[in-house]
Each structure stands twice: as C-alpha cells, then as structure tokens.
Amino acid sequence: xxxxxxxxxxxxxxxxxxxxxxxxxxxxxxxxxxxxxxxxxxxxxxxxxxxxxxxxxxxxxxxxxxxxxxxxxxxxxxxxxxxxxxxxxxxxxxxxxxxxxxxxxxxxxxxxxxxxxxxxxxxxxxxxxxxxxxxxxxxxxxxxxxxxxxxxxxxxxxxxxxxxxxxxxxxxxxxxxxxxxxxxxxxxxxxxxxxxxxxxxxx
Amino acid sequence: xxxxxxxxxxxxxxxxxxxxxxxxxxxxxxxxxxxxxxxxxxxxxxxxxxxxxxxxxxxxxxxxxxxxxxxxxxxxxxxxxxxxxxxxxxxxxxxxxxxxxxxxxxxxxxxxxxxxxxxxxxxxxxxxxxxxxxxxxxxxxxxxxxxxxxxxxxxxxxxxxx
Numbered sequence: 001x002x003x004x005x006x007x008x009x010x011x012x013x014x015x016x017x018x019x020x021x022x023x024x025x026x027x028x029x030x031x032x033x034x035x036x037x038x039x040x041x042x043x044x045x046x047x048x049x050x051x052x053x054x055x056x057x058x059x060x061x062x063x064x065x066x067x068x069x070x071x072x073x074x075x076x077x078x079x080x081x082x083x084x085x086x087x088x089x090x091x092x093x094x095x096x097x098x099x100x101x102x103x104x105x106x107x108x109x110x111x112x113x114x115x116x117x118x119x120x121x122x123x124x125x126x127x128x129x130x131x132x133x134x135x136x137x138x139x140x141x142x143x144x145x146x147x148x149x150x151x152x153x154x155x156x157x158x159x160x161x162x163x164x165x166x167x168x169x170x171x172x173x174x175x176x177x178x179x180x181x182x183x184x185x186x187x188x189x190x191x192x193x194x195x196x197x198x199x200x201x202x203x
Numbered sequence: 204x205x206x207x208x209x210x211x212x213x214x215x216x217x218x219x220x221x222x223x224x225x226x227x228x229x230x231x232x233x234x235x236x237x238x239x240x241x242x243x244x245x246x247x248x249x250x251x252x253x254x255x256x257x258x259x260x261x262x263x264x265x266x267x268x269x270x271x272x273x274x275x276x277x278x279x280x281x282x283x284x285x286x287x288x289x290x291x292x293x294x295x296x297x298x299x300x301x302x303x304x305x306x307x308x309x310x311x312x313x314x315x316x317x318x319x320x321x322x323x324x325x326x327x328x329x330x331x332x333x334x335x336x337x338x339x340x341x342x343x344x345x346x347x348x349x350x351x352x353x354x355x356x357x358x359x360x361x362x363x364x365x
Contacts, residue, residue: 035293035322095325099297101249102325112245112345113326168326169351 009066016065020052023180026173033171043094044171050087053080054161054184057154058191078133085130088123115167122160129153144199151192158188238278240340240363247343250297251333255287260317261304262294267355268316268330272308274339275363280312286360287333288316291324297331323351332358340365 027048033041056065060077063069068076096103106116132139132150139146162181165172272284289303296302306316321328328348335341339362346358 032322035291035296036324037296040296040324099250099325102246105246105249110245112247115326169323169328170326 012064012066016055016059019055019180019183023172023176024048024052026176027171030171030173036171037098039094040098041171043091043098046087046091046094047165048172050084050091051161051165051180051184053084053087054158055180055187056080057084058187062191062194064187064191081130081133084126088126092123113167115164118160118167119164122157122164125153125156125160129157147195147199151195154188155192158184237276238273238361240275241342241344241359241361243341243343244345247331247345248333249331249345250289251287251331251335251343252289252300252303253335255289255300255303255305257285257306258304258316261288262292262301262319264317264319265354266292266318266320268314268318268332268357269355270314270332270358270360272312272314272334272360272362275361278361280308280310281362282308282310282312284308284312284314284334284339284360284362285336286314286316287335288318288330290318290321290330292319292321294319296324320354321348321351321356328353330356330358332360334360334362338365339363 024045027045036044057077057080059065060068060073060080063073065073092103092107102111105111106113106120109117109120111117129150132146132153136146141149162185165177165181268288270286272281272286273279274281285305285307287303287305289297291297292302294301304316304318306314308314321330328351330346330348332344332346333342342360342362344358344360346356348356
C-alpha cells in the first residue's frame with residue numbers, strides 16, 4: 001500500500017469514527033439523562049446506535065470502507081443489518097416500558113408528535129428490508145428486482161430515520177445529530193446513485 | 204341627502220360595507236352561539252391516573268402551570284373546578300404518582316399550580332391536564348412548551364355540561 005492511499009484510508013476511517021463517536025459522546029453528556037430512568041436512557045442510545053449503523057450500511061455494501069471492501073464488506077453489511085433490527089427492537093421495546101400509551105399511539109399512527117410517524121415508517125422499512133435480505137435466495141425475484149426493493153426500502157429507512165431524529169428534542173446534541181444525519185443521507189444517496197450507474201454500465 | 208352620499212366612490216364604499224356586513228352575518232352564525240367547548244387533544248390522556256390529590260404544589264415547585272376554565276356557550280368563568288396536572292419533570296416521569304397533582308379554579312375561573320420544571324420527554328417538553336369531574340364532559344389537554352427553557356405553561360378549558 002502506498003503512503004498516500006494509506007493516508008486516504010486513515011482519513012476515511014477517522015471521519016466515520018468521528019461522525020459516530022461524537023454524537024454518542026455528546027448524548028452521554030446530555031443534561032436530560034439525569035432525569036431519566038435506565039430503561040429510557042437505553043431506549044435513546046439504541047436509537048443513536050441505529051442511526052450510526054445507517055451510516056455504516058451504505059459504506060459497507062459499496063466497499064467504501066478501507067479494509068472492508070468486496071466480500072468482507074458485504075458480510076459485515078449483513079451482520080450490521082441484523083444488529084440494526086436488534087437496536088430498533090430495543091429502542092421501541094424500551095420506550096414501551098417507559099411509557100406504554102405513547103408507544104401504542106405511535107404504532108397506531110395516532111400520536112400527537114409528528115416524528116413518531118416517521119420513526120414507525122422507518123421501523124417497518126427496517127423489518128421489511130431485513131426480511132428481504134434473509135429470504136433473498138428463497139424469493140423468486142430477479143437480482144435487479146431484489147436490489148430495487150432493498151435499496152428502495154433503504155431510502156425509506158434513511159428519510160424516515162433522519163426526519164424522525166431531527167424533529168425530536170431529546171438527548172442527542174443538535175449539531176452532532178445534524179452532521180450524522182447529513183452524512184447518512186449523503187452516503188446513502190451516493191451509494192444508490194453509484195449502484196445504478198454500475199448496473200447500467202454492466203448491461 | 205346630498206351630504207350623505209356625495210360621490211359615486213362613497214356610494215360604492217357604503218354599498219360594499221353593507222353587503223359585506225350582511226354576508227358576514229349570514230356565514231358566521233357561530234358567533235351568536237358563543238364559546239365552543241375545548242376538544243381533548245391527541246395523547247392528552249396518556250399516563251393519566253384518576254383521583255390525583257389536590258395539593259399546594261407538586262414536589263419542590265419552580266415551574267407554573269396556569270390556565271382558565273370556562274363554560275361552553277356563554278363563556279362564564281367556572282369556580283371550584285378540579286384540574287389535574289402531570290408531566291415528566293426534574294423530579295419524576297409521567298407514570299410516577301408523585302408527578303401528579305390537582306388544583307381548584309378561583310372565582311375568575313383561573314388556576315395556578317406550582318410543580319417541578321418540565322423537561323423534554325418523548326421528543327417534546329409537554330404537560331398533561333385533565334378535567335375529569337362529573338358536572339361537565341371530560342377533557343384531556345397536552346400543551347407543548349415553545350422552548351424547554353420556559354418556566355411556565357398555560358392551558359385553557361371550555362367545558363361542555365355533561
């Protein structure tokens with residue numbers, strides 16, 4: 001590996017690690033934590049970890065993370081997808097334990113808070129996307145159709161999650177939350193657009 | 204006679220004024236009926252506990268929940284009405300019994316209840332209020348604070364006789 005490419009790899013990892021570590025550290029210093037129980041705090045951090053995974057997912061599948069390109073990137077993408085399902089389930093379950101009626105309202109799309117709608121839409125898209133991935137070889141879908149469905153759901157997940165997070169007044173610090181959301185959006189867009197170009201060229 | 208309607212312009216203006224007043228009177232009959240009852244808000248009843256005690260203040264105080272209670276129709280202030288308040292505060296979450304308290308309205312239909320500072324929970328800094336006695340229809344409100352740094356919040360009830 002040449003010096004410049006090694007520096008390039010280090011820079012990419014530095015940006016990714018910073019984009020994830022800073023919002024988590026900032027949320028860990030939120031004054032709101034002192035007035036919340038352990039389960040409610042866990043719910044919030046599960047949501048933040050889920051958002052961090054949304055940054056890794058497009059980068060992993062596109063092989064954009066140095067050292068995790070090609071097969072290994074796609075393998076970690078699958079594991080990260082499974083972890084994303086777990087974090088979303090923990091997020092919703094822990095919120096349910098904290099305040100059952102608020103979560104029931106959200107799941108029934110009857111909540112007074114607009115961000116609940118976006119969060120619940122993103123949740124169902126995460127489940128659908130994971131199911132699509134788990135059943136990939138058992139579904140009678142052409143590769144192009146499968147990819148269109150999976151990336152379509154990914155777009156719904158990202159839009160839903162970003163709007164959900166930005167509308168919430170919670171433990172996440174505003175600027176680091178905005179930067180993470182912006183990076184998630186840009187990374188997803190870039191990978192979806194790049195994927196379409198590659199598919200068109202290969203035809 | 205010529206002093207009143209001297210020009211074509213004033214004639215048109217006067218005609219316009221008479222017509223618009225007449226139309227407004229036809230399409231806005233609700234004003235004649237008076238004050239409409241306040242509907243319950245979405246999520247207003249979440250974590251409601253019936254029979255919260257009437258208290259001097261909830262916990263250590265420092266935050267003021269205020270508002271008015273009036274009767275639907277004539278808008279008359281209602282004295283002695285029991286209003287229940289609860290919220291996620293610096294001293295407990297919405298499900299804790301110690302976060303709940305009630306107060307009574309004065310002769311002007313106004314209520315004031317001191318409580319701990321409300322902090323953002325479930326995405327918004329908000330409170331819950333209930334009118335849940337028998338005389339009028341039950342109403343649940345869920346006002347949201349414009350900013351989490353505010354130290355007061357108000358909510359107004361217009362009640363429909365049960």
